[in-house]
Amino acid sequence: xxxxxxxxxxxxxxxxxxxxxxxxxxxxxxxxxxxxxxxxxxxxxxxxxxxxxxxxxxxxxxxxxxxxxxxxxxxxxxxxxxxxxxxxxxxxxxxxxxxxxxxxxxxxxxxxxxxxxxxxxxxxxxxxxxxxxxxxxxxxxxxxxxxxxxxxxxxxxxxxxxxxxxxxxxxxxxxxxxxxxxxxxxxxxxxxxxxxxxxxxxxxxxxxxxxxxxxxxxxxxxxxxxxxxxxxxxxxxxxxxxxxxxxxxxxxxxxxxx
Numbered sequence: 214x215x216x217x218x219x220x221x222x223x224x225x226x227x228x229x230x231x232x233x234x235x236x237x238x239x240x241x242x243x244x245x246x247x248x249x250x251x252x253x254x255x256x257x258x259x260x261x262x263x264x265x266x267x268x269x270x271x272x273x274x275x276x277x278x279x280x281x282x283x284x285x286x287x288x289x290x291x292x293x294x295x296x297x298x299x300x301x302x303x304x305x306x307x308x309x310x311x312x313x314x315x316x317x318x319x320x321x322x323x324x325x326x327x328x329x330x331x332x333x334x335x336x337x338x339x340x341x342x343x344x345x346x347x348x349x350x351x352x353x354x355x356x357x358x359x360x361x362x363x364x365x366x367x368x369x370x371x372x373x374x375x376x377x378x379x380x381x382x383x384x385x386x387x388x389x390x391x392x393x394x395x396x397x398x399x400x401x402x403x404x405x406x407x408x409x410x411x412x413x414x415x416x417x418x419x420x421x422x423x424x425x426x427x428x429x430x431x432x433x434x435x436x437x438x439x440x441x442x443x444x445x446x447x448x449x450x451x452x453x454x455x456x457x458x459x460x461x462x463x464x465x466x467x468x469x470x471x
Contacts, residue, residue, distance in 0.1 A: 285310040285456075288429060288439040289375060290317060291362055291389055292355045294334035294345060297379040299438040299453050301343055304372075306457040307440070312371035314362035315425035317354055318435065337450055350388040357413040358389035363421040364412035365404060373402035374409075 287303050287310045289296035303310060331347060338345035358378060365374035377398040381387045387394040392410055399409040412418050429439055436449040440456040443463070447456045 285440070285442045285460075286313050287311065288313045288315050288425060288434075288437060288441075290315060290437045291358045291375065291378055291382065292317070292352055293437050294331065294347065294351075294383055295337065295436075295450055296438045297383040298334065298337050298341060298343060298345075299440075300372075300376055300379050302341070302453050303440070306453050307442070307460060310440075312366065312375055313425050314359055314366055314371060314375070314422050315429060315437065316359060316419070316422040318426050318430055318437065333450060344384045346383060346386040348382050348386050348388055350390065353390070355389050356419070357392070358395060359422045360415060360418035361395055361399070361409050361413040363418045364409060365402070366421070368404070370402060370404055374398060374404060377401035 285307060287299070287307075289300060289312065291314065331351075335345060362371060362374055362378070365371050378389055378395075381394055381398055381401075382389050387397075389395065389398070392413070395410060395413055396406045399406045429437075432446060434446065434448050438452050439446065439448040440452045441447075442456050442460055445456075445459055447453075447459070
């Protein structure tokens with residue numbers, strides 16, 4: 214009987230994920246997210262994954278300019294609803310960037326309380342017309358899931374895995390540190406589920422996210438998501454919008470040194 218219930222839950226999650234992609238692809242208001250990150254950390258390249266977004270005009274400007282931002286990275290936490298909302302927009306707003314998982318920032322999110330962060334995320338999701346369901350596990354650290362994301366990043370699949378994981382967590386309300394949920398995210402991303410789950414239990418995969426978090430703090434970043442474009446940094450709820458505006462200006466003016 215338990216297996217039947219679990220399968221029903223999985224099917225419901227898949228329907229929720231499909232609904233989130235469809236809802237995010239519809240028109241919504243473009244909201245921003247933004248400020249600081251780590252110049253010392255060089256993120257591994259990742260494959261481009263089409264994230265659902267309603268921000269077509271900004272993306273069109275980049276396409277018309279004939280270039281995506283160079284040397285750009287997106288730093289995210291799997292436990293952060295704002296990182297989820299940024300992940301759904303960043304591909305269309307900025308093009309191909311490196312996706313970098315990071316551990317929680319010490320004293321991060323500018324000292325905001327969890328309920329304040331949730332309220333801000335709910336307002337942003339409403340503006341973007343994106344679904345947002347807070348998992349029962351929020352705001353736990355999600356150590357296993359973060360290790361899995363580090364393994365995916367090392368294999369060039371950070372964006373695939375992160376999008377699948379974010380949608381399970383913040384569209385379906387699933388606990389990402391549950392191995393069944395991690396397996397579902399890995400399968401949705403087309404990854405080796407066995408290798409992913411093995412990495413999730415291996416503390417050596419704590420090193421990269423911890424190093425990324427230290428690098429962000431060293432550059433004055435206090436909140437995720439954080440985006441680096443060339444030598445400029447953007448963080449928090451406005452990161453995506455501000456980074457997109459900066460990139461458009463940079464391309465339009467040919468200011469490679471910005």
